[in-house]
Amino acid sequence: xxxxxxxxxxxxxxxxxxxxxxxxxxxxxxxxxxxxxxxxxxxxxxxxxxxxxxxxxxxxxxxxxxxxx
Numbered sequence: 001x002x003x004x005x006x007x008x009x010x011x012x013x014x015x016x017x018x019x020x021x022x023x024x025x026x027x028x029x030x031x032x033x034x035x036x037x038x039x040x041x042x043x044x045x046x047x048x049x050x051x052x053x054x055x056x057x058x059x060x061x062x063x064x065x066x067x068x069x
Contacts, residue, residue: 003027006056010035013049013064028057037067044069 003025010018019040021033035052039045047069054061 004057007054008033009053011051011053012045013051015051018045018050026056037069 004027006022006024006026007020008022009020012018017040019035019038021035022031037044045067047067050065050067051062052065
């Protein structure tokens with residue numbers, strides 16, 4: 001079974017990358033990930049609108065999300 005390079009990143013609404021939650025080769029399967037609301041340095045970000053971007057197997061999925069503190 002082949003593995004694909006998958007990535008899951010969180011961005012501010014202005015487009016600045018906040019954190020990369022996944023960046024690894026994975027086999028096709030169902031995965032679950034939770035963002036703790038911290039940036040890449042472990043510091044909490046403010047509540048507001050963020051974007052997530054999932055890339056896998058040549059496909060990209062992006063959506064908005066709301067972080068409530």
